[in-house]
Amino acid sequence: MTINDQSNITILKEIAELLNEETDMIPMLKGALSKFLNGTNFETGWIFFINDKGKAELIAHEHLPEALSYNDCQHLRKGGCWCVSRYRNNELKKATNIIECQRIEAAIEENIGDHAGITHHATVPLQSGEERFGILNVASAHTVSFSDEELELLESVAFQMGSAIKRIYLTKQEQEIALVQERNRLARDLHDSVNQLLFSVTLTARAGIEMSEQQELKETFKEIQQLTQSALTEMRALIWQLRPKGLESGLLEAIKAYAEMLNIQLIVNVSGVIQFPSRIEETLFRIAQEALNNIRKHAGVQEATIYLTVTSTDVLMVIKDEGSGFVMDLERNLLSIGLQSIKDRASAVGGTADWVSEIGKGTELLIRLPY
DSSP: OOHHHHHHHHHHHHHHHHHHHOOSHHHHHHHHHHHHHHTSSOOEEEEEEEOTTOOEEEEEEESOOHHHHHHHHHHHHSSOOHHHHHHHTTOOOSOEEOSOOHHHHHHHHTTOSOOTTOOOOEEEEEEETTEEEEEEEEEOTTOSOOOHHHHHHHHHHHHHHHHHHHHHHHHHHHHHHHHHHHHHHHHHHHIIIIIHHHHHHHHHHHHHHHHOOSHHHHHHHHHHHHHHHHHHHHHHHHHHHHSOTTGGGOHHHHHHHHHHHTTOEEEEEEESOOOOOHHHHHHHHHHHHHHHHHIIIIIOOSEEEEEEEEOSSEEEEEEEEOSOOOOOOTTTTOOOHHHHHHHHHHHHTTOEEEEEEETTTEEEEEEEEEO
16 A cells, blocks of 8 residues: 555545534534645635535535635636536536636636635546535646546545535434424413413303303403403414424415414415425415414514515515504614514525614515525
């Protein structure tokens, strides 16, 4: 075994240990890439994740020259390139020398910083079995082609990264399944205990109204009945939030059913084909829930309109009411818990949440989520 072979084995071992220990995707990939670059002749590298629609997203990078890191890596984040096109066409099967790179060429042509002799790069797909995640690109100064041995080492590292990415995805899926199971358990417990107790109190109050002869006592029982009925509505809404019944029948059916439960008349307008990942679907449903709750509690109306527009890259949801509206405290810039929850949910999937509201003229909530 040559010294170089021993060195490569050491690098692969160190990278394997890091990939096995790390549980967060981005730190894991950045750490593995850094170790790889520090232990080989490769000097810089970057990783794209590419979704089912072929959209590339820059996930991690290390030791980029000024020309490529300029303005938050703008030339790596935009435009097309040969390696991504080959990946999309399912033509990128193994580590390959790239003859030219449009992204690097564009950065050099604009003369926005030193490119440190980086003009070409090698590329390799990141995958686990038949499941593909993206590509790893690496480069060195004044190098237009890498040796077979270097490409073999690159393939080995890519294989390790692909397996680790798959592991994290599986772990995340298991966590999401466990979370759903726990939500279902809580929903069952609330329905079987607190919900039934509140229903019993409502029946008892109704009986008290009928049996009481004193008007003052009747009014007390009526107040108990109204408060308990309100608590029941809140409890049912909470159970819905824990376990969204009807979502399996489609997003719009679930939103309509939730609005009906809150006694809100909902008008629905749809443009485009409603077909996106389950995470986006649940996010839209949770946001619609929160918006409808806000309308019931604060708007003073029982009607709302929802507009859903789906394009090839994102979905726009608008929820509008003609209620009392509100004005934000611009000096304190404080959001209600409901609005903050909506904003956080949209942000968690890379989307945005905005609203327009005026006293006496209602509120319009605008949600845009990429998918």
